Amino acid sequence: MSPRAGSAGPHTLAFVESPVQLLNVLEWAYSNALQDPGAGLTLVVLSPTDPMTRGQLRRMAELARDEGYEVRWEEARGGPTAPFHTIGGLAGVLRRADRIVMGDPFSRYVQLLLTITRARELVVVDDGTATMEFVAQLARGERLVRWHRKGGRPGPRDLLFAPVSSSARRRLTPSAHRTVEVFSSMPIDSVPEGVKVTRNDFSWTRVRFGPPRLTKGADLVGTSLVETGVVDGDRYLEAVRALAKAHGATRYFAHRRESTDKLRRLAAETGLEIVRPDLPLELIARRGPIGRTILSFPSTVVHTLPLALVGTEVRVAVCDIDPTWLTENASPRAQGFLSGVTGTARDVHRLSAVSMA
Incomplete structure (x- = not known):
C-alpha cells in the first residue's frame, strides 16, 4: 500500500x-x-x-x-x-x-x-x-x-x-x-x-528533470500519421529525408506506434540514427542531451515541448503537412485538423512543407 x-x-x-x-x-x-x-x-x-x-x-x-x-x-x-x-x-x-x-x-x-x-x-x-x-x-x-x-x-x-x-x-x-x-x-x-x-504547464516535469545539456545539431521527432492511415508512407519518408538534410538533423526520435519496418527503412534511406525512447519525449528532452533545434510534423509535441523546455535555448520547429501527402483513406477533416494543430501552437517556429526536389 x-x-x-x-x-x-x-x-x-x-x-x-x-x-x-x-x-x-x-x-x-x-x-x-x-x-x-x-x-x-x-x-x-x-x-x-x-x-x-x-x-x-x-x-x-x-x-x-x-x-x-x-x-x-x-x-x-x-x-x-x-x-x-x-x-x-x-x-x-x-x-x-x-x-x-x-x-x-x-x-x-x-x-x-x-x-x-x-x-x-x-x-x-x-x-x-x-x-x-x-x-x-x-x-x-x-x-x-x-x-x-x-x-x-x-x-x-x-x-x-x-x-x-x-x-x-x-x-x-x-x-x-x-x-x-x-x-x-x-x-x-x-x-x-x-x-x-x-x-x-508541465511543472512536475520541469521540477523533477533537467535542465538538459544541449547538442549542436538538430533532432527530428517522428509521428504515427502513416500508421493511422493519414499520410502516405513513401511521401513521409521523402519529407523526413528532405527535412533532415535541410536542417542537419542526425537523430530521429520514433513515436511509440511507428512500425519497425518503417523505422528500418528510414534509417537505411536517410542515415538518421533511430532512437526509441523509453519515456515520453517531454521527459527525454528535459533530461537531455537534446538538440538545440527540435523538428516535428504537426503533433502534440509542438504544444508540449515548448512548455517542458521553457527557460532553455531549445527551438521547436514544426513542418506543415502538404495536402498531397495525405492518403485517399484519410478523413476529410484531416488536413484542417492538422493545420489547426500547427497554427495554434505557441512558441514554435513554423516551417512550410518541405520541398521534395
Missing part, C-alpha cells in the same frame, strides 16, 4: 492506457497538491499489447510509485476474457471512488468503466491532440469519434457500442450532480458550458 493510498481525503481513481496519459495524470496530481494535499490517488494502467507502449508505461509506473502513488497494473487486453476480469475486478473501487481521472474519453474501455462509476468529479487529462477534438465534440453535442477516423456511416461495432458511447458522453457533460474538468496544455477554443479547463 502506498503512503497516500489510505489517506483521509476523497479517493481518486485514474485510468491510463498510454505513457503520455500517465505523465499528465502526474502533472495534474502535482498541480493539485496545494488545493488537495490529502487526496489518495490510485493509478490503474489498462495495459495495451504493443511492446513499446508497455515498456514506456512500465517506466512511467516506476516514476509514479516513486512519487508515492499506488499503481495497479491490469492486463486488460490479455485474451478474450481479460476485459470481463478487469471490469469485474474494478467494479468495487469504481463505485467507491469520489473522483475519476481519465486520459482517453474516446477509449471504449474507459467508456464502459464510466457506466459503473458514481463519482461526482470527472477529470480528463491530455491525450495529445485528441483532447482538442474531444472538447469540440462535447461542445457540439456530437458522438465521440477520433479525428483521424474516416467520415461516413458508423460500422457494426460502432452501432453495437453506441448506447455505451452515448452514456459516456452524457456522463462527461456537467450537471448539478457532477463536475467535469479538462486538464490540458492544448489550445481549447470552444469550452462546453460548465466544463472547467485547467492549464497544464
Whole structure:
C-alpha cells in the first residue's frame, strides 16, 4: 500500500492506457497538491499489447510509485476474457471512488468503466491532440469519434457500442450532480458550458528533470500519421529525408506506434540514427542531451515541448503537412485538423512543407 493510498481525503481513481496519459495524470496530481494535499490517488494502467507502449508505461509506473502513488497494473487486453476480469475486478473501487481521472474519453474501455462509476468529479487529462477534438465534440453535442477516423456511416461495432458511447458522453457533460474538468496544455477554443479547463504547464516535469545539456545539431521527432492511415508512407519518408538534410538533423526520435519496418527503412534511406525512447519525449528532452533545434510534423509535441523546455535555448520547429501527402483513406477533416494543430501552437517556429526536389 502506498503512503497516500489510505489517506483521509476523497479517493481518486485514474485510468491510463498510454505513457503520455500517465505523465499528465502526474502533472495534474502535482498541480493539485496545494488545493488537495490529502487526496489518495490510485493509478490503474489498462495495459495495451504493443511492446513499446508497455515498456514506456512500465517506466512511467516506476516514476509514479516513486512519487508515492499506488499503481495497479491490469492486463486488460490479455485474451478474450481479460476485459470481463478487469471490469469485474474494478467494479468495487469504481463505485467507491469520489473522483475519476481519465486520459482517453474516446477509449471504449474507459467508456464502459464510466457506466459503473458514481463519482461526482470527472477529470480528463491530455491525450495529445485528441483532447482538442474531444472538447469540440462535447461542445457540439456530437458522438465521440477520433479525428483521424474516416467520415461516413458508423460500422457494426460502432452501432453495437453506441448506447455505451452515448452514456459516456452524457456522463462527461456537467450537471448539478457532477463536475467535469479538462486538464490540458492544448489550445481549447470552444469550452462546453460548465466544463472547467485547467492549464497544464508541465511543472512536475520541469521540477523533477533537467535542465538538459544541449547538442549542436538538430533532432527530428517522428509521428504515427502513416500508421493511422493519414499520410502516405513513401511521401513521409521523402519529407523526413528532405527535412533532415535541410536542417542537419542526425537523430530521429520514433513515436511509440511507428512500425519497425518503417523505422528500418528510414534509417537505411536517410542515415538518421533511430532512437526509441523509453519515456515520453517531454521527459527525454528535459533530461537531455537534446538538440538545440527540435523538428516535428504537426503533433502534440509542438504544444508540449515548448512548455517542458521553457527557460532553455531549445527551438521547436514544426513542418506543415502538404495536402498531397495525405492518403485517399484519410478523413476529410484531416488536413484542417492538422493545420489547426500547427497554427495554434505557441512558441514554435513554423516551417512550410518541405520541398521534395
